Amino acid sequence: MNFLELAKKRYSVRGYLPKAIEQEKLDYILECGRVAPTGVNAQPQRILVVNTPEGMDKMANAAGIPGLYNAPCAIIICVEPECAWTRKYDEHNIHEIDASIVTTHMMMAATELELGTLWMCRFKPEVIRKEFNIPDKYVPVNVLLVGYTAPDALYKSPDRHDAESLRKPIEKTVTYGTF
Numbered sequence: 001m002n003f004l005e006l007a008k009k010r011y012s013v014r015g016y017l018p019k020a021i022e023q024e025k026l027d028y029i030l031e032c033g034r035v036a037p038t039g040v041n042a043q044p045q046r047i048l049v050v051n052t053p054e055g056m057d058k059m060a061n062a063a064g065i066p067g068l069y070n071a072p073c074a075i076i077i078c079v080e081p082e083c084a085w086t087r088k089y090d091e092h093n094i095h096e097i098d099a100s101i102v103t104t105h106m107m108m109a110a111t112e113l114e115l116g117t118l119w120m121c122r123f124k125p126e127v128i129r130k131e132f133n134i135p136d137k138y139v140p141v142n143v144l145l146v147g148y149t150a151p152d153a154l155y156k157s158p159d160r161h162d163a164e165s166l167r168k169p170i171e172k173t174v175t176y177g178t179f
């Protein structure tokens, strides 16, 4: 399967089977995140894996979603801004970009393993900090739910991106030369 096929295959899964992810698969996903590029190779990501029922209860509380789609695992991608690169011209710190490419690598790795994922930014920052003892110097940026997709979770066709209602055509988002 080439990358475009894999990318088209992935969709946001909001229903999971009550089945744990094998450690071997989790290790593969985490390794794919480890090799992701980051600005100046700073590797400011600090990742917390939550894969116990008690932990998932806490994650559901932080997300404000009871049951949290029955997901067996949440990977909380935090970042330490102090360790991330800052562009001197405008003092822009790129920590969220670094966290997001690590998250993307892991999401696509899980897709390759036929696991479902849901990328979530909807969580209560103060609650997630408290529930998981996230140090002040770390920022929780993304949560990636991972698990086996439940049969009743809406299957989305790899061809769905052809519909303009789901993905804008290239001409609407890409310009050559200058804006």
Ligand SMILES: Cc1cc2nc3c(=O)[nH]c(=O)nc-3n(C[C@H](O)[C@H](O)[C@H](O)COP(=O)(O)O)c2cc1C
Pocket (backbone or CB within 6 Å): 010, 011, 012, 013, 118, 119, 120, 121, 122, 123, 156
């Ligand atoms: C940065 C980011 C944040 C997202 N946050 C949430 C979220 O908090 N809750 C949720 O249900 N989906 C979330 N999503 C999923 C998007 O809604 C979803 O990817 C988009 O609607 C396209 O659908 P698809 O993933 O099925 O192709 C997020 C996706 C991204 C990339």
